[in-house]
Amino acid sequence: MSAALVLDFGGPVLLTPFELVADQPGTPAYELLHQRGPLATAEQPDQVWEDLQAGRITERAYWDARAEQWHESGGEEPDIRAMIAHLYDPPRPELVREHARALVRDAREAGRRIGILTNDLRAFHSEEWIERIEIVGDMDVVVDGSVEGHLKPDPRLYELLAERLGVSYAEMVFLDDQRTNIRGAEALGIASVWFDVTDPDTSYAEVRQLLGLPPDGAQHG
Missing domain, CATH: 3.40.50.1000 (HAD superfamily/HAD-like)
Known part of the structure; x- marks a missing residue:
């Protein structure tokens, strides 16, 4: 046993961040992460995520790429921690x-x-x-x-x-x-x-x- x-x-x-953005339409994070990662669709595949799952890149490389895109689309600094904190603050049971x-x-x-x-x-x-x-x-x-x-x-x-x-x-x-x-x-x-x-x-x-x-x-x- x-x-x-x-x-x-x-x-x-x-x-996941991909789930948390569902109630944030119109935000940079929503545009970046909605239906991406594990929630990507055949119509809108996430090739970078597929590279991660296949072991061709690291998880940090995936999020670094997403953070840079987030910055370019109107987010704050192109920093992974800032992007994640944007979705997970404040800490809450939900x-x-x-x-x-x-x-x-x-x-x-x-x-x-x-x-x-x-x-x-x-x-x-x-x-x-x-x-x-x-x-x-x-x-x-x-x-x-x-x-x-x-x-x-x-x-x-x-x-x-x-x-x-x-x-x-x-x-x-x-x-x-x-x-x-x-x-x-x-x-x-x-x-x-x-x-x-x-x-x-x-x-x-x-x-x-x-x-x-x-x-x-x-x-x-």
Whole structure:
């Protein structure tokens, strides 16, 4: 039985920027991110996102490109942190997916260790912002590549997580919305689920099955 739940932060836990712009029509961020990334359509493909998913560029390179476009379209400085902060401030409960809260709660009650494995939490957000997102405090371990000096899918980041959680790779279940990070985890023998932003319920259900948890809501009415 898997002993640890490992979550990427942006996507599986936190709503993506692509979702947050939906209620901001007419803004530079909306023009830049609406129906882009994982929400791109066949009629309006996002080739840069496809390059990211294929491993041809890094996640930071993707967001650097988007930040430059944001600046050119009327945003503030061409800085990734400024662009993300524009969408995520102020910190608020609505930014966190309810199914993620339920998954963390049920994993905790079942005695599973829980960790966040992220590339850019502190690169995007201030310490004050992080402290106000309560689910971060529910984690046993947070490993942040922007602090550690290694980024997924570098094996060292997964190694640090395993060491701090006190589990083996074979005892982990990992959820991430970037296919290149999934490939990196699977190469180490970590059971992994790609988080589909367009179908979160299926992704969470697969993680629950791997962890031996009941379907969402079964324990809590």
